[in-house]
Structure formats: C-alpha cells, structure tokens
Amino acid sequence: MRLAGSFKFLGAEKRSGFKDPSQTFYVIGVGQGLDSLRCYVNAEDYGRYAALEPYSDVDAEFEYNPVSGKINLVSIS
DSSP states (O other), rough: OOEEEEEEEEEEEEEEOOOOOOOOOEEEEEEETEEEEEEEEEEEHHHHTTTTTEEEEEEEEEEEEEEEEEEEEEOOO
C-alpha cells in the first residue's frame, strides 16, 4: 500500500552499526505535527536527500507492508 503526504524534512544522518562499527546505516527523518518518522535508506537515496535543507516542506511517498509492519521511503519531492 502506498501512502503520500506533506511533511517537514528533519534531516539525513549517517551512522555506524552498534554491533559492527564497520557497517554504515543511512537515516532520513520526516515529521508531521507532533509525530516523526525515521526511515533507513540506501547510500544512493541518502546522497540524494542529504542536500535538502532541514525543516523544509517536502512531499514524501512511502510503501507500507501490512504483513511485516514496515514502512519504506519511496521518494521525496
């Protein structure tokens, strides 16, 4: 199921793994009202979205998998 909405882009972050510090994880944050969402993305998406200005208004599209309960970021415009 695809979901779309208007959000505040909170930022992009690159993190080292806790168990394996050689592993790198990329996180994108968006918020709407009092709620926020952190999405793990690949390096290519991180490079694309890291240049966005924090707290800018964006339209984001997500893919929700009801079986696993996971939300994946599809695009930000």
